Amino acid sequence: MNPNYFSDLNVQQKDAVMHTEGPLLILAGAGTGKTRVLTSRLAHIIDQKKAFPSNILAVTFTNKAAKEMQVRIGNIIGSAIEGMNWLGTFHSIGAKLLRMHAEEVDLKSDFTILDTDDQLKVIKEVIKSINIDEKRFPPRYFLSQIENWKNKGLPPEKVAKNELDMIGHEKSIDVYDKYQNRLSRLNSADFGDLLLLPLELLQKNESLLNKYQRIFSYILVDEYQDTNSVQYLLLKLLSQRSLNIACVGDDDQSIYGWRGADVNNILNFERDFRGAKIIRLEKNYRSTKNILGAARSLISNNKDRLGKELSSYKEDDGDKVKINSVWSADDEARLVSDEIDKIISKKENLNNTAVLVRASFQMREFEDRFIINSIPYRVVGGPRFYERQEIRDVIAYLQLVANPNHDLKFERIINTPRRGLGDTTLRKINDAARRDDISLYDISKKIVHTDELGGTARVKLKSFISMIDSWREKVNKIDHITLTELILEDSGYIAMWENEKTPNSESRIENIKELIGQLSEFQSLSEFLDHVSLVMDVENDENSSKVSLMTLHSAKGLEFDYVFIPGMEEGVFPNQRSLDEKGNSGLEEERRLAHVGITRAKKYLFLSHAQNRRVYGNWTQSIPSRFLSEIAPEFIEQEMIYSDYTQGYPSFSHTNYNQKNNNSQTALERLQAIGYLDNLEYDDLSFSQEINVKPNQRVFHTKFGYGTVIDCDNDRIEVEFKTGKKIVLASYLELVNND
DNA sequence: TCATTACTCCTTTTT
DNA sequence: GGAGTAATGA
Numbered sequence: 001m002n003p004n005y006f007s008d009l010n011v012q013q014k015d016a017v018m019h020t021e022g023p024l025l026i027l028a029g030a031g032t033g034k035t036r037v038l039t040s041r042l043a044h045i046i047d048q049k050k051a052f053p054s055n056i057l058a059v060t061f062t063n064k065a066a067k068e069m070q071v072r073i074g075n076i077i078g079s080a081i082e083g084m085n086w087l088g089t090f091h092s093i094g095a096k097l098l099r100m101h102a103e104e105v106d107l108k109s110d111f112t113i114l115d116t117d118d119q120l121k122v123i124k125e126v127i128k129s130i131n132i133d134e135k136r137f138p139p140r141y142f143l144s145q146i147e148n149w150k151n152k153g154l155p156p157e158k159v160a161k162n163e164l165d166m167i168g169h170e171k172s173i174d175v176y177d178k179y180q181n182r183l184s185r186l187n188s189a190d191f192g193d194l195l196l197l198p199l200e201l202l203q204k205n206e207s208l209l210n211k212y213q214r215i216f217s218y219i220l221v222d223e224y225q226d227t228n229s230v231q232y233l234l235l236k237l238l239s240q241r242s243l244n245i246a247c248v249g250d251d252d253q254s255i256y257g258w259r260g261a262d263v264n265n266i267l268n269f270e271r272d273f274r275g276a277k278i279i280r281l282e283k284n285y286r287s288t289k290n291i292l293g294a295a296r297s298l299i300s301n302n303k304d305r306l307g308k309e310l311s312s313y314k315e316d317d318g319d320k321v322k323i324n325s326v327w328s329a330d331d332e333a334r335l336v337s338d339e340i341d342k343i344i345s346k347k348e349n350l351n352n353t354a355v356l357v358r359a360s361f362q363m364r365e366f367e368d369r370f371i372i373n374s375i376p377y378r379v380v381g382g383p384r385f386y387e388r389q390e391i392r393d394v395i396a397y398l399q400l401v402a403n404p405n406h407d408l409k410f411e412r413i414i415n416t417p418r419r420g421l422g423d424t425t426l427r428k429i430n431d432a433a434r435r436d437d438i439s440l441y442d443i444s445k446k447i448v449h450t451d452e453l454g455g456t457a458r459v460k461l462k463s464f465i466s467m468i469d470s471w472r473e474k475v476n477k478i479d480h481i482t483l484t485e486l487i488l489e490d491s492g493y494i495a496m497w498e499n500e501k502t503p504n505s506e507s508r509i510e511n512i513k514e515l516i517g518q519l520s521e522f523q524s525l526s527e528f529l530d531h532v533s534l535v536m537d538v539e540n541d542e543n544s545s546k547v548s549l550m551t552l553h554s555a556k557g558l559e560f561d562y563v564f565i566p567g568m569e570e571g572v573f574p575n576q577r578s579l580d581e582k583g584n585s586g587l588e589e590e591r592r593l594a595h596v597g598i599t600r601a602k603k604y605l606f607l608s609h610a611q612n613r614r615v616y617g618n619w620t621q622s623i624p625s626r627f628l629s630e631i632a633p634e635f636i637e638q639e640m641i642y643s644d645y646t647q648g649y650p651s652f653s654h655t656n657y658n659q660k661n662n663n664s665q666t667a668l669e670r671l672q673a674i675g676y677l678d679n680l681e682y683d684d685l686s687f688s689q690e691i692n693v694k695p696n697q698r699v700f701h702t703k704f705g706y707g708t709v710i711d712c713d714n715d716r717i718e719v720e721f722k723t724g725k726k727i728v729l730a731s732y733l734e735l736v737n738n739d
Numbered sequence: 740t741c742a743t744t745a746c747t748c749c750t751t752t753t754t
Numbered sequence: 755g756g757a758g759t760a761a762t763g764a
C-alpha cells in the first residue's frame with residue numbers, strides 16, 4: 001500500500017496521517033506542511049473506507065481555508081468530495097445545524113444573520129427602551145459584553161448574577177436578555193448565536209446529540225489554538241462517542257485571544273481528551289535560515305509555550321532580515337514602494353509579495369504611494385465588498401423581500417431612494433409598531449387604512465408596501481437574478497445613482513452590476529443571502545500579478561517570497577491598547593502576531609519603523625518596537641534612515657537600544673542637534689528644500705509620482721512622469737537617486 | 740423633509 | 755484627519 005498521498009511526507013507527518021483512531025493533537029509550527037497533513041489524513045480516512053465523506057466533520061478557521069482544503073482533497077479523492085457536507089468554518093457549520101433545527105430555539109429556519117451594524121442598531125433600541133445613558137455606556141460596550149458571554153457559551157439565563165467582575169454588570173445582563181428577545185422577534189441570529197444556539201440545542205436535546213455523535217465519526221479541527229469556549233464545548237460534545245478527534249494547531253500562532261480564543265484549549269488538550277496522542281511537526285519547509293532564526297529568537301521571549309523548536313529544512317541561509325529606520329510614515333511607504341520596484345524589475349510575480357500591517361489604518365499611506373508609483377496591489381480583507389453602502393442597500397432590499405419582518409432592513413430602505421418617508425413618518429410607524437407589538441411591515445399594512453399618518457405620507461407608504469408585496473409574489477415565479485433586476489428598477493434605486501453626479505456614483509453602479517453577476521453562482525435568493533452573511537469577503541482574482549496589502553491577522557496561513565512589515569513601533573506594534581488592557585498576556589499575543597508575520601516570509605523579510613507618524617491627524621513621535629531588539633543580531637542587517645533630511649543617521653540599533661529608549665531627547669531634537677533641522681516646524685518639511693535639477697535627473701512629485709526631468713526653465717521644470725509630460729514648479733519636486 | 744455645518748471621539752485585530 | 759452626530763437653517 002502506497003497511495004500517492006503518502007509520498008514525500010516525513011516521519012512525523014506520516015505518523016499524523018496514519019494515527020486515525022482516538023484523540024490526536026498535531027502541534028504544527030509555521031510552514032511545517034500542516035495543510036498537507038490535514039488533507040492527506042482526510043484522504044486516508046476516506047480511502048481506507050473508515051468513514052464516508054459525509055461522516056467527517058472538518059472545521060477550518062476561515063472560509064478561504066475551507067475552500068482550499070476542499071480543492072486539495074478533491075484533487076486526491078475526486079468526486080467523492082461532493083459528499084463532504086460538513087467541511088467549513090465553525091460559523092457556517094453552526095448556521096447549517098441551526099437552519100435544520102431552528103424551531104427548537106425559537107427561530108424559523110429562514111432566519112437572517114445579522115452583521116455588526118445591525119447588532120448595534122438593536123442594542124441602541126434596547127438601550128433607549130430601558131433608559132440607559134448612551135454616553136456613559138456606549139452600545140459597543142454592551143456588544144462586546146454580549147459577545148464575550150456568547151464566546152463562553154453563556155446564554156442570558158446562565159450568566160450568573162454574582163459574577164460582578166465589571167461595572168454595569170446588571171445593566172449588561174438586562175441588555176443581553178432584551179437583545180436576545182429582540183433578535184428572535186426579528187427572526188435573526190448574530191454571529192455568536194451561530195455557535196451558542198447549536199450548543200444549547202445539543203445540550204438540551206439528547207436524541208439530537210446522539211444523532212450527530214453518530215453522524216460525525218471523525219472530527220478534524222484546524223487552527224485549534226484559536227478556538228474559544230463555545231467551540232471547545234461543541235467539539236467536546238460531538239466527539240464524546242467516537243473519540244476520533246484530531247486537532248491541528250500551534251500555540252505560537254494563537255492571535256485571537258481578543259475574540260475569546262482560549263490558548264488553554266490547546267495547552268490542556270491531553271487532559272481534556274484522555275489518551276490523546278501528541279505529534280509535533282517542527283521541520284520548516286518554508287523559510288530561509290535567517291528568517292527562521294529571527295522568528296525563533298523573537299518568540300523565545302514568550303513564557304507560556306508548549307515548547308517547540310522550528311528547524312530549517314532549507315540549506316540556504318538566505319538574505320539577512322532587513323531592519324530599516326525611516327523619518328516618517330510617508331517615507332516608509334516610499335521606501336517599501338522602491339523596494340517593490342526592484343522586485344518588479346526582477347520580473348517576479350507580485351503575488352509573491354505582501355505588505356503586512358498591524359492595523360488597517362496603516363494601509364492608507366501604502367495605498368496612496370502604490371497608486372502614485374503605479375504598483376498594482378490588492379487589499380486582502382480590507383474594506384469589504386459587502387460592506388459598501390450600495391451593496392448593503394441592495395442586499396437590504398433582497399433580505400426584506402425574503403423576510404419582510406426584518407425591521408432593520410425595512411428602516412434602511414424605506415427612504416432610500418427618497419420617497420418622502422422621512423424621520424417623522426418613520427417614528428410614527430415605529431411607535432405604532434411598538435404599541436401593537438408587530439413588525440414595521442405589518443403595522444404599515446394596517447395604518448395605511450387609518451388616519452394616523454398625514455395624507456401624503458399615507459399614499460407614499462401604501463405604494464412602498466405594495467411594491468414589496470409585488471416582489472414577494474414573484475419570489476417563486478421568476479429566478480432570483482431577474483427578480484433582483486426588477487427590484488432595482490421598480491424601487492428607483494439604480495436610477496438614484498444614475499442621477500447622482502458624484503465621482504463615485506459610477507463605480508457604485510459597477511459594484512451593483514458585479515453583485516448581480518455573483519447572483520448567478522447561487523441557486524436561490526436565500527442561498528445567496530446566507531453566503532453574504534457568512535462570507536463577508538469577495539474573492540480576489542488571483543490571476544493578475546499584484547502586491548497583497550493586508551493585516552497580520554488575515555495573513556495567517558499564507559506565505560510569500562517577499563514580506564514587508566512596516567510600523568514596527570511601540571504603540572503600533574505591540575499595539576498600545578493590547579498592552580493596556582491585557583498587560584503581559586497582551587504583549588505575548590502581540591509577539592505571537594509578530595512571529596506569525598515573520599514566518600510568512602520564504603526568502604526575504606523587511607521590517608521598518610518610522611520615527612514620526614500621524615496619529616489622529618497630529619504628528620507623533622514613536623520609538624522602535626521592542627520586538628526589533630528581541631531578534632538576535634546575527635540574523636539582521638540594519639539600514640540607514642531613508643530621508644533627505646536625515647541621511648545616515650541610524651535610529652534603531654541593538655547596542656544602544658535601551659539607552660536610546662530611555663533617552664528623553666526626541667527624534668526632532670536629535671536632528672536639530674546634529675544640524676539637519678533648523679527649528680523647522682514639521683509641516684514645513686515637505687517644501688523646505690531648495691532643489692537644483694538637471695535634465696535626466698530622477699525626481700519625485702507628491703501628486704504625479706516619479707519622473708525624469710526633460711528640460712528646465714528657471715523654476716519651471718518639464719518632467720516625464722509615468723502618466724505623461726508635465727510642467728511643474730521646482731519647489732514641488734524632490735530629488736531621487738538616479739540608480 | 741433635507742442639506743449644511745460644527746463638534747465629538749476616536750482606532751486593533753475577524754467569523 | 756475622518757466618520758458619525760447633533761444642531762441649525764432653507
